[in-house]
Amino acid sequence: MSLLKVAGLGKAFGGVKAVDGIHFELAAGELLALIGPNGAGKSTTFNMVNGQLPADSGSILLNGQELVGRKPRDIWRMGVGRTFQIAETFASLSVVENVQMALLSVDDRLFSFWRNASDHKRDEALDLLAQVGMRAQADRPCSELAYGDVKRVELAIAMANSPKLLLMDEPTAGMAPKERNDLMALTKQLVVDRGMAVLFTEHSMDVVFAYADRMIVLARGRLIAEGKPLELRDHPKVQEVYFGS
Numbered sequence: 001m002s003l004l005k006v007a008g009l010g011k012a013f014g015g016v017k018a019v020d021g022i023h024f025e026l027a028a029g030e031l032l033a034l035i036g037p038n039g040a041g042k043s044t045t046f047n048m049v050n051g052q053l054p055a056d057s058g059s060i061l062l063n064g065q066e067l068v069g070r071k072p073r074d075i076w077r078m079g080v081g082r083t084f085q086i087a088e089t090f091a092s093l094s095v096v097e098n099v100q101m102a103l104l105s106v107d108d109r110l111f112s113f114w115r116n117a118s119d120h121k122r123d124e125a126l127d128l129l130a131q132v133g134m135r136a137q138a139d140r141p142c143s144e145l146a147y148g149d150v151k152r153v154e155l156a157i158a159m160a161n162s163p164k165l166l167l168m169d170e171p172t173a174g175m176a177p178k179e180r181n182d183l184m185a186l187t188k189q190l191v192v193d194r195g196m197a198v199l200f201t202e203h204s205m206d207v208v209f210a211y212a213d214r215m216i217v218l219a220r221g222r223l224i225a226e227g228k229p230l231e232l233r234d235h236p237k238v239q240e241v242y243f244g245s
């Protein structure tokens, strides 16, 4: 049985059918790339799977359990993880909480309180950092890290709930080719080691060809092609999407 089974999934914004009745499946241990031009409906699909957006129609089964209609938190608990940009993690705090965080780091008394509490789950966190090759840099401020290393930390954060399915929306955006390859090789390693499934979006076809087990192609909300990346390389619709012919 597939880990994830998406059937007839649809979402419209006003008159725009952002996702128009798509079907696809994803097995444990598989890296599936979701590709397509800007506005194709990739992020909307992700946000329906993680519960941030309610679907208008269709079904999303995780191990046979329906995700449509559940809250993001429940879907997360059921084993659907997603990578957040570290800045976004703070963006999820309210305005006052952001100010509280800032105060916490300047008030010595509060800061020492946090320091005393900060051993909580430290070993677990160090273990996750070891899995992404960041154990040696555990005590450095994130702000000092190279961009590729920040992405590794984001991956460690996303692994915290031991996801069965990890969603990565444009994980390599803004990265140099070497960093991109390192991040995807690491992701592939996690998939193999943990038997996890990954659904990711990607603009670089080189990355898709090198790392994805399978890909699906969206255009204007419709799924127009599906298969092994190299087999789809010459598919007219894929050429059309990527080379605008």
Ligand code: ADP
Binding pocket: 013, 016, 017, 018, 036, 037, 038, 039, 040, 041, 042, 043, 044, 045
């Ligand atoms: P992609 O991630 O493939 O670039 P999106 O899923 O972000 O595409 O967008 C698909 C379509 O839905 C686009 O036409 C986009 O403008 C529209 N859309 C996405 N989110 C919203 C929203 N919150 N409100 C209105 N329209 C949206």
Ligand code: MG
Binding pocket: 042, 043, 044, 169
């Ligand atoms: Mg997007």
